[in-house]
Amino acid sequence: MIPTSKQYAAIQIDPNWLTDYFNVDRQIAYYINLPILLFGLLIICSIAWILTKKIIVNSIHKIFLKTKITWDDILIEKRIFDKLAFIIPAFIVIFAVPSILAEYPALSSYAITLATIVILLIIVWTVIAFLAVLNEILSVSPAFIDKPITSYIQVMNIFVYFVGGILILSVLLGKSPFYFLGAMGAMTAILLLIFKDTILGFVASVQMSVYDMVRVGDWIAMPKYDADGDVLSINLSTVKIQNWDKTITTIPTYAFITDSFKNWRGMSNSGGRRIKKSIYLKVSSFCFCDEQMLEQFKKYALIKDYILDKEAEIKKSNLTLAGNESNVVNSRSLTNIGVFRIYAENYIRSNANINLEMTHMVRQLDPTSKGMPLEIYCFSKVKEWEKYEQIKSDIFDHLLTITSQFQLEVFEEPTGRDFRSLVDSQHQPARVSNMYSEL
Secondary structure, eight states: OOOGGGGGGOOOOOHHHHHHHHOHHHHHHHHHHHHHHHHHHHHHHHHHHHHHHIIHHHHHHHHHHHHSHHHHHHHHHTTTTHHHHTHHHHHHHEEEEHTTTTHHHHHHHHHHHHHHHHHHHHHHHHHHHHHHHHHHHHHHTTTTTSSOOHHHEEEEEEEHHHHHHHHHHHHHHHHHHHHHHHHHHTTHHHHHHHTTHHHHHHHHHHHHHTTOOOTTTOEEEEEETOOOOOOOOHHHHEEEEETTSSOEEEEEHHHHSSOOOOOTTHHHHSSSSSEEEEEEOOGGGBOOOHHHHHHHTOTTTTTTTHHHHHHHHHHHHHHGTOOOOSSTSSSSSOHHHHHHHHHHHHHTTTTBBBTTTSSOOEEEOOBBBEEEEEEEEEEEOSSSSSHHHHHHEEEEHHHHHHGGTTTTOOOOOHHHHHHHHHHHHHHHHHHHHHHHHHH
């Protein structure tokens, strides 16, 4: 309710003081009196603001700086109390104007309305700043570090702006706040259309938090948006992802509900990072092992015991063939690909960087036009990208290089050089015959 001059009759300033003391015409005094009173009111408000800021606000700052807790330092950093200092002059205007401007009722009403709006704006301004402080405090709290706090704070910001706007309109137009709420009820469809992304983003943020789908810091892969990297922030409308090439991809929050994506958090929380890669071997290089090859394999520490055990087992099995053991089709024999597979398995098991408590194996996949894939499947103890790649490269550097010791060949697509060599080899006999004919 706006105060009236009657409520402040006890402190009302005499409007005829220029006429009584300086014999100024009443009509002229009416116009001279106004700027003097406004200037005096400005001086009073300025003094009140200075005293509030210098004494009260600075005292609060000094007290907060001496405490051991950190959240009060953020209040000082965001200058929360500096904003509240502007309320004191606004209240002085509201309470003093009805007395000072008693002869100017229209101007008095406008001044009180303006001061009330200023107070509402300062309150909204302060609440928004306090919510920013709350967001900063909760974002680093261990209990909320993985929650989309920013989304909830943004929803609260929208609510504060909405309530502040309704109250300011009610003061300007002299209507009840419920009048505007009723009018906005009829505009629900339009509001839903305008705030569609905001509503979808808020619902998505709640679902992501409740079902623990995405956290800040998670490694996310979303091919549809060409995103592959760490989540930097989860806001009401967008999720920011820093890709491995240091670019930033911004994805609508509700897309994480409607579209599929891969979250690598499970890998990060597990005991290892998967290595799954194949070596393509030429089937034409597969053969049975002869005595010379077996003697050579016995020199390899990783498969020496395996060769000895298998030789004894195969020898015992072949004794039952009654003279047919000399036929390689009838008898049992070791193959170079089989021995190499056991070597690769033992090599992985002997690697200190491989987590043997998780699945680890070397398996053959279906042959293709590029040869037979021999897949290495295991988990590295180290999950850091750079070191993980080094471990994987070391494993395949060794296995690819040592295939020749097992008389195996790794498949490669023929190149132009291979075709030129083939053509040259076909023309070489013709050149030699021409040389003899000339002689």
